[in-house]
Amino acid sequence: MPVHSCLLVDDERTAVDFPRGDLDLTFCSACGFVFNRLFDPAHNAYSSDYEETQGFSPLFQDFIADLAGQWVDRHDLVGKTVVEIGCGKGEFLTEMVRAGVAHGIGVDPGVHPDRVADDVAGRTTWVRGFFPRDFPDLDADAVVCRHTLEHIAPVADWMRTVRGAIGDRTDTAVLFELPDVKRVLDEGAFWDVYYEHCSYFSTGSLARLFRRTGFEVVGQWMAYDNQYLIIEARPSTAPAPGTPEAVEADLDAVGHAADQFAAAHATMMNRWRERLREVADGGGRSVIWGSGSKGVAFLAALGGDAHLVEAAVDINPFKHGRYMAGSGHRILAPKELTDLRPDLVIAMNPAYVGEIGHDLATLDVATTLEAL
Structure with a gap:
């Protein structure tokens, strides 16, 4: 697989010769985590040339505006400070500020402050870099992370870093969004499996990750045509806090889907080739x-x-x-x-x-x- 999908390439020859990496999806029967066991983070080249945004779609703009408004209202973030890890081009953080957040801080190696809307410029700060290397402390009323966790390995270590950076601010809202792996496996959706995505989660495995790394799960739900998995959490001082909800009991279902994925993948490939x-x-x-x-x-x-x-x-x-x-x-x-x-x-x-x-x-x- 090409090691990056969204880096801009200026000529055909460079595109054809683009660096590649090997992908071998692996399913953990103990916790339901799906990951690329051959992933090599040395291939990562996230930069200002990374063009991942879906923000030119009116449908997507409506979705993020609605989600931003929900989170601001539900977690009482009007007049508060929000940090977004992996903010991309800043569209979502922009919508949170428009919904009432007083100050938004976006961290991403591909952020373009020059493309941020003028109406939020005075209430936003943009860090062109990585958490935690370039922005180590998460002193905020909410920490948002959308479509970034699936790019992280080793993912549990990174989540513990997030928890450590929040410190004793246990009232901080922790709000994540990422693809749902069960849908990918069920549908044989080979187009949703990329080298950059080294970590894949279902409802159950995501909740288990959060609890094991110091968070209490407040809620989980599906969004955007049931493609995205959303989790809301709070930092906890208790080990593995909270009681699993019924929706998290998906280990057998994800395992079955993983068993069937190769056959479903082949069926879908043959269909589109034909x-x-x-x-x-x-x-x-x-x-x-x-x-x-x-x-x-x-x-x-x-x-x-x-x-x-x-x-x-x-x-x-x-x-x-x-x-x-x-x-x-x-x-x-x-x-x-x-x-x-x-x-x-x-x-x-x-x-x-x-x-x-x-x-x-x-x-x-x-x-x-x-x-x-």
């Missing part, structure tokens, strides 16, 4: 919509059949004219489809089918739109 060949044999063209991690993983899994995909489309203007890591596919702006006229557009995330269909109709591009 679909792409069908279009090509009929003289048509296929493109994928979404050049992020799902797109990179999809093309990597296709291997020698990746040429059946003409290009990748993305609404993020910072990606236009760049190339996909691993496969070398060029990233197009949606308006370029008016010339390409693809016969098949594959949405890399079914959550965005409505948005993509609207964009295609606006462009007057008549095509077949299907989702992974």
Whole structure:
């Protein structure tokens, strides 16, 4: 697999020669943790060239605005200070400030303060770096971490570092969001398995991690078309605090899904290979919509059949004219489809089918739109 999915690549040759790493998913039958046992953190190259944001999607903007408002209200964060570890381009922290947070501190090696909205600039601080190396103390009323924990190994050690950085401030809200591995395994969703994602969690394994590393779980729930797992917690001074909820009893179900994943993976791969060949044999063209991690993983899994995909489309203007890591596919702006006229557009995330269909109709591009 390409070791990074969201690093911007300026030319096709560099994209094709992009560094690769080995992935061997492993399931722990004791706690339900799923991880890449061959992951090498030496490959990490997170920087300002990392372009992970989904913030150009109106659907995603609505989701993060709603979640930010929920967290601010539920955890009484109006007028308070929030630190976000792995803040990306700062969209979520921006929404928390708009919802009433007095001061937001975002920590991420890929943050671009110049892209932060003017209306929150005076109430935000941006640290272009890593926790804990560049920002060691979490002195805040809430610690937020979204879609970062799955990039961390060894993950328990890192969570203990988070707990230590909070110290004796046991009223701090600890709010995390990450992908749900049970859905990935159940669906054979090979496009959601990337080298960067070295740690995968279900409801049960995530709660067990939090309790073992010094946190009391306040609540867990699914969001964003049941793709994301959200956990709310508080620091605790008791070992393994709290009583497991019924929803956490998923060890057998995740184990069964893990057993079936290879077969489900093969079935899904064969289905999409056949679909792409069908279009090509009929003289048509296929493109994928979404050049992020799902797109990179999809093309990597296709291997020698990746040429059946003409290009990748993305609404993020910072990606236009760049190339996909691993496969070398060029990233197009949606308006370029008016010339390409693809016969098949594959949405890399079914959550965005409505948005993509609207964009295609606006462009007057008549095509077949299907989702992974």
